[in-house]
Amino acid sequence: MSSSYMEPDTFRMHLNSLIQGLRNVTFMVQKQKGELVEYEDWYTRFVKEVAPKPLMRWAVRSRNRIVKESDLELLSEAKIRWVRNWAVKSERNFSFPPRMSLRDMLAVIFADPGNPRAGVVTISRRWVDKALPDYELLHATREVFIELSRLLHAGHTAAGVTSCALDSREPSCVASRIDPQPLACMDINSGGRQEHLDLDDGFGIHEVEHRVIRDERLVQKANKRYGTFTVTATHPIEVAPQLMETARMVLQKDKCHMPMMWSYRDGKIVDMISPNFVDQNGKYLMFHRLADRVESLRADGIVLVIEAWWAQGEERDAQGQLIPPRDRKDRKEVLHVAAATRGGERLSLLAPFSRTKLGKITIEDTITDSERESDVLWPFMPIFERWNQMDERDER
Structure with missing residues (x-):
């Protein structure tokens, strides 16, 4: 399908x-x-x-x-998601002829001058059954x-058995072991059925995915460069402090740290990804796509390591709007390790750091922030909302 x-x-x-x-x-x-x-x-x-x-x-x-x-009786729909910032988002469904392209759908939607003209828009093709209008059919x-x-x-x-006498199948994720969880290849939020548009610049945002195969020679090379470390915990909240220690080692050595996210299900890592973006609208889109990934994997926990801007307290502009840390004069760079579970547990670890003109990194002590609604967790709201939707549908 x-x-x-x-x-x-x-x-x-x-x-x-x-x-x-x-x-x-x-x-x-x-x-x-x-x-x-x-x-x-x-x-x-x-x-x-x-x-x-x-x-x-x-x-x-x-x-x-x-x-x-x-x-x-199938209906061809387009689900439109418009994201202005972390707090402002809307979604709508439109019906279109089955063979209309995603780009043609965008042209029709934005011919209406009343539609948004700023932020990021994602349009997703959806097949639904008239008798089940609230579910996309791959999902159902x-x-x-x-x-x-x-x-x-x-x-x-x-x-008393764990597998069937199945031969090799295509795709390879169909195996002889009977697993009560979704198959890894059952992606219900494929990027191939989506188009993204940056309304501020008027350009499309294209997703590119590179798969990296574990190479033991590179593992040995990394151990030599950074030193060896072991992450022993299996619960995301307990994993976060261990990953902060490894992240500090990497930042000291490389002067930067790429974004990394681990997805957990039942205490096991089911996915590891390095999500990247080039601007703020790309960051908005990235976290919504991470929410898509969490839903497809049925992940019940996440841990993310990322560099970010941070500032203490709140500042507002003349119109009363909250000024984000990236636009404040007192901002600091921080190494941010965030962990969250579907059950509502939240943890943010912040390690402020500074750079000398020669590039030397000085990392301060780690700050622990366990507030559920902390502003540093705003980017994770798409994931939290997706978990709430999964709970409402009783998807366990």
Whole structure:
């Protein structure tokens, strides 16, 4: 479905096939119940848990409709996200013909003089079923897939096994091990279905992703340059102080520190990324795309290391607007390590530093800021909002 997203007929064909395949999972389990260990226990629990969930009811009704009546009634939408700053954001959905390009959609939207003319706009292609208007279809079918994976995981656990006799599959993330979590390749917020526009400059913002394969020779080279260190904690809040120590070592040696973010799920790292940007609008966009990534990964914790501007207290301009640290005369450079969890835990570690004319770095003592609504956590609001949305949909 994902690879044919821009091809309406092919997308519909794969959608129909997938929905029937998902429904067949429960049919096959029921058919073999006499051979399955503790079937009544784990299958009854599954039915009780999913029966009230609208997505699972939609999947059953959709399969019946496809088999007995006709295709689902698909609607082509564009989701528009406009970001002016950390506090000002809006989202709207528009309907468009299925084969209209994203650029043509932008042209139609901004032909209206009442639409915003500053900030960053992201337009995302969305296929929705008329019977399920609040869910994009990759998202909806992935949630059903996860529920069924949990069912199969429960059955395997009861039988004392962890994997099936599957051969190699394409994509490679489809493996023999039964995992109750989403597959890594199930990206429901792909950059390939989005266009970004910087309204201040009138230029598009293009995403480029480079994958880096771990190279043990480079690891040894890095250990020689920075020294060896070990991050032993598994909880993001506990990891943050350890990463601050390593970040201070890197800053002293390199005179800068690239942004780095680790995503956690159930105490394990599921993603590591170095997000980069060239200006403030790019930074706004970057944090919203990090929120997309957190949602796709179902991450329940994050830790981010980044250089930033910081100033103590608040200052406001003549109009009463808050002056950001980057525009204040008393600003300081800081090494910022921020950690947060979906459960509401927050921690900011700030290490102010200065540079001499010859480039020497002097790093001050680390300041601990655990306030939930601290201004240094404003950039993380898109991630916090996304977690709230996931909670509202009961996506666990």
